[in-house]
Amino acid sequence: MKKHLIxxxxxxxxxxxxxxxxxxxxxxxxxxxxxxxxxxxxxxxRELQALDPLSIEVRFTGGNLDVMQNWLGSDLIYDAQCFGNLGDRMRNAFETAFHEENTHIIMVGTDCPFLTVDILVQGFKALETHAVVLGPAKDGGYYLIGLNHYIPELFQDIPWGTSKVFKTTIKCCQTLNLSVSELPLLSDIDRPEDLESMEFIALKEIENKRVDF
Structure with missing residues:
Protein backbone atom coordinates (compact mmCIF):
# COMPACT_ATOMS: atom_id res chain seq x y z
CA MET A 1 0.00 0.00 0.00
CA LYS A 2 1.38 3.37 -1.03
CA LYS A 3 -0.61 6.30 0.35
CA HIS A 4 -0.58 9.68 -1.32
CA LEU A 5 -2.44 12.89 -0.47
CA ILE A 6 -2.99 15.73 -2.94
CA ARG A 46 1.38 16.82 8.25
CA GLU A 47 -0.11 15.58 11.52
CA LEU A 48 -1.43 12.56 9.66
CA GLN A 49 1.94 12.02 7.98
CA ALA A 50 3.59 11.90 11.41
CA LEU A 51 1.26 9.03 12.35
CA ASP A 52 1.13 7.15 9.06
CA PRO A 53 3.72 7.44 6.27
CA LEU A 54 2.37 9.02 3.11
CA SER A 55 3.57 11.38 0.41
CA ILE A 56 2.11 14.87 0.16
CA GLU A 57 1.64 16.69 -3.15
CA VAL A 58 0.56 20.29 -3.67
CA ARG A 59 -1.20 20.94 -6.98
CA PHE A 60 -1.28 24.68 -7.41
CA THR A 61 -2.34 27.51 -9.70
CA GLY A 62 -0.90 31.02 -9.59
CA GLY A 63 2.61 31.82 -8.44
CA ASN A 64 5.42 29.45 -9.31
CA LEU A 65 7.49 26.70 -7.72
CA ASP A 66 9.78 29.09 -5.84
CA VAL A 67 7.01 31.10 -4.18
CA MET A 68 5.07 27.93 -3.31
CA GLN A 69 8.13 26.34 -1.70
CA ASN A 70 8.92 29.54 0.18
CA TRP A 71 5.35 29.59 1.45
CA LEU A 72 4.62 25.94 2.30
CA GLY A 73 8.05 24.33 2.52
CA SER A 74 10.53 22.60 0.24
CA ASP A 75 9.86 19.06 1.50
CA LEU A 76 6.61 18.60 -0.45
CA ILE A 77 5.91 17.43 -4.00
CA TYR A 78 4.76 20.33 -6.18
CA ASP A 79 3.13 20.38 -9.57
CA ALA A 80 1.15 23.03 -11.39
CA GLN A 81 -2.45 22.19 -12.19
CA CYS A 82 -3.06 21.48 -15.86
CA PHE A 83 -5.34 23.53 -18.10
CA GLY A 84 -9.06 22.83 -18.29
CA ASN A 85 -12.02 22.84 -15.95
CA LEU A 86 -11.87 21.57 -12.38
CA GLY A 87 -12.69 18.03 -13.46
CA ASP A 88 -9.90 18.01 -16.04
CA ARG A 89 -7.40 19.21 -13.46
CA MET A 90 -8.48 16.70 -10.83
CA ARG A 91 -8.49 13.83 -13.31
CA ASN A 92 -4.98 14.73 -14.46
CA ALA A 93 -3.70 14.84 -10.88
CA PHE A 94 -5.11 11.39 -10.09
CA GLU A 95 -3.87 9.93 -13.38
CA THR A 96 -0.34 11.14 -12.69
CA ALA A 97 -0.38 9.94 -9.09
CA PHE A 98 -1.54 6.44 -10.03
CA HIS A 99 1.02 6.34 -12.85
CA GLU A 100 3.65 6.91 -10.16
CA GLU A 101 2.46 3.69 -8.48
CA ASN A 102 0.53 5.16 -5.59
CA THR A 103 -2.28 2.80 -4.59
CA HIS A 104 -4.48 4.79 -2.21
CA ILE A 105 -4.92 8.46 -3.09
CA ILE A 106 -6.93 11.17 -1.35
CA MET A 107 -7.43 14.67 -2.72
CA VAL A 108 -8.60 17.62 -0.62
CA GLY A 109 -9.17 21.27 -1.29
CA THR A 110 -8.46 24.04 1.19
CA ASP A 111 -11.97 25.45 1.64
CA CYS A 112 -12.82 23.22 4.61
CA PRO A 113 -11.08 24.35 7.82
CA PHE A 114 -13.00 21.68 9.76
CA LEU A 115 -11.09 18.77 8.18
CA THR A 116 -9.42 16.64 10.88
CA VAL A 117 -6.77 13.96 11.09
CA ASP A 118 -9.43 11.47 12.20
CA ILE A 119 -11.44 12.09 9.03
CA LEU A 120 -8.34 11.57 6.87
CA VAL A 121 -7.59 8.34 8.74
CA GLN A 122 -11.16 7.20 8.07
CA GLY A 123 -10.74 8.07 4.43
CA PHE A 124 -7.59 6.01 3.88
CA LYS A 125 -9.06 3.13 5.90
CA ALA A 126 -12.17 3.16 3.73
CA LEU A 127 -10.06 2.84 0.57
CA GLU A 128 -8.94 -0.59 1.73
CA THR A 129 -12.46 -1.90 1.06
CA HIS A 130 -14.11 0.73 -1.16
CA ALA A 131 -13.21 2.01 -4.61
CA VAL A 132 -14.23 5.57 -3.75
CA VAL A 133 -14.43 7.67 -0.62
CA LEU A 134 -16.23 11.02 -0.56
CA GLY A 135 -16.46 13.77 2.05
CA PRO A 136 -19.74 15.60 1.36
CA ALA A 137 -19.93 19.36 1.90
CA LYS A 138 -23.04 21.15 3.08
CA ASP A 139 -23.17 23.23 -0.10
CA GLY A 140 -23.72 20.09 -2.21
CA GLY A 141 -20.13 19.59 -3.29
CA TYR A 142 -17.43 17.53 -1.62
CA TYR A 143 -14.33 18.50 0.35
CA LEU A 144 -12.51 15.18 -0.18
CA ILE A 145 -12.37 12.45 -2.78
CA GLY A 146 -10.28 9.30 -2.55
CA LEU A 147 -9.70 6.47 -5.02
CA ASN A 148 -7.89 3.14 -4.91
CA HIS A 149 -7.66 2.95 -8.70
CA TYR A 150 -7.93 5.39 -11.58
CA ILE A 151 -11.56 6.22 -12.49
CA PRO A 152 -11.59 9.08 -15.03
CA GLU A 153 -15.39 8.94 -15.43
CA LEU A 154 -15.81 10.53 -12.00
CA PHE A 155 -14.50 13.83 -13.35
CA GLN A 156 -16.53 13.99 -16.56
CA ASP A 157 -19.91 15.69 -17.02
CA ILE A 158 -20.04 16.91 -13.41
CA PRO A 159 -21.73 20.32 -12.85
CA TRP A 160 -18.75 21.84 -11.05
CA GLY A 161 -19.46 24.80 -8.81
CA THR A 162 -23.09 23.83 -8.21
CA SER A 163 -25.05 22.14 -5.43
CA LYS A 164 -25.35 19.00 -7.57
CA VAL A 165 -21.70 17.94 -7.56
CA PHE A 166 -21.94 15.36 -4.79
CA LYS A 167 -25.23 13.82 -5.95
CA THR A 168 -24.06 13.63 -9.55
CA THR A 169 -20.81 11.96 -8.46
CA ILE A 170 -22.74 9.41 -6.40
CA LYS A 171 -24.96 8.63 -9.40
CA CYS A 172 -21.86 8.14 -11.53
CA CYS A 173 -20.47 5.70 -8.95
CA GLN A 174 -23.76 3.79 -9.00
CA THR A 175 -23.72 3.62 -12.79
CA LEU A 176 -20.17 2.24 -12.70
CA ASN A 177 -21.08 -0.16 -9.87
CA LEU A 178 -18.41 1.31 -7.59
CA SER A 179 -18.41 0.84 -3.84
CA VAL A 180 -18.49 4.20 -2.05
CA SER A 181 -17.76 5.20 1.54
CA GLU A 182 -19.07 8.55 2.80
CA LEU A 183 -17.26 10.61 5.42
CA PRO A 184 -18.88 13.13 7.82
CA LEU A 185 -20.72 16.11 6.34
CA LEU A 186 -18.72 19.34 6.75
CA SER A 187 -19.00 23.00 5.77
CA ASP A 188 -16.93 24.73 3.11
CA ILE A 189 -16.05 28.42 3.39
CA ASP A 190 -16.32 30.01 -0.03
CA ARG A 191 -19.42 32.23 -0.06
CA PRO A 192 -20.35 35.32 1.98
CA GLU A 193 -23.10 33.44 3.83
CA ASP A 194 -20.54 30.86 4.98
CA LEU A 195 -18.83 33.56 7.04
CA GLU A 196 -21.91 33.76 9.24
CA SER A 197 -21.75 30.09 10.17
CA MET A 198 -21.34 29.52 13.89
CA GLU A 199 -18.75 26.89 12.98
CA PHE A 200 -16.66 29.65 11.45
CA ILE A 201 -16.44 31.73 14.62
CA ALA A 202 -12.87 30.58 15.34
CA LEU A 203 -11.73 32.17 12.08
CA LYS A 204 -13.70 35.43 12.28
CA GLU A 205 -10.62 37.51 13.04
CA ILE A 206 -9.49 36.92 9.46
CA GLU A 207 -12.19 39.33 8.26
CA ASN A 208 -10.39 42.28 9.79
CA LYS A 209 -6.86 41.37 8.71
CA ARG A 210 -5.14 42.82 5.69
CA VAL A 211 -1.84 41.23 4.76
CA ASP A 212 0.61 42.57 2.19
CA PHE A 213 2.16 40.06 -0.21
Missing amino acids: IFTRYPEPGKTKSRLIPILGEKGAANLHRHMTEKTLITV
Missing part, protein backbone atom coordinates in the same frame (compact mmCIF):
# COMPACT_ATOMS: atom_id res chain seq x y z
CA ILE A 7 -3.82 19.27 -1.79
CA PHE A 8 -5.49 21.41 -4.45
CA THR A 9 -4.83 25.09 -3.87
CA ARG A 10 -3.62 28.33 -5.42
CA TYR A 11 -1.10 30.96 -4.47
CA PRO A 12 -2.99 33.59 -2.39
CA GLU A 13 -2.65 36.57 -4.69
CA PRO A 14 -5.04 39.43 -3.79
CA GLY A 15 -7.77 39.92 -6.36
CA LYS A 16 -7.40 36.41 -7.78
CA THR A 17 -8.26 34.35 -4.70
CA LYS A 18 -11.64 33.74 -3.06
CA SER A 19 -13.30 36.18 -5.43
CA ARG A 20 -16.78 35.55 -4.03
CA LEU A 21 -15.60 36.77 -0.63
CA ILE A 22 -13.91 39.95 -1.87
CA PRO A 23 -17.05 42.09 -1.40
CA ILE A 24 -17.04 41.14 2.30
CA LEU A 25 -13.33 40.82 3.12
CA GLY A 26 -11.61 42.93 0.48
CA GLU A 27 -9.00 41.58 -1.92
CA LYS A 28 -6.24 41.22 0.68
CA GLY A 29 -8.59 39.86 3.32
CA ALA A 30 -9.93 37.19 0.98
CA ALA A 31 -6.39 36.23 -0.04
CA ASN A 32 -5.36 36.10 3.61
CA LEU A 33 -8.30 33.85 4.44
CA HIS A 34 -7.27 31.48 1.67
CA ARG A 35 -3.68 31.55 2.94
CA HIS A 36 -4.85 30.74 6.46
CA MET A 37 -7.06 27.82 5.37
CA THR A 38 -4.35 26.36 3.12
CA GLU A 39 -1.85 26.46 5.97
CA LYS A 40 -4.39 24.87 8.33
CA THR A 41 -5.06 22.10 5.82
CA LEU A 42 -1.34 21.42 5.46
CA ILE A 43 -0.88 21.31 9.25
CA THR A 44 -3.63 18.68 9.46
CA VAL A 45 -2.08 16.63 6.66
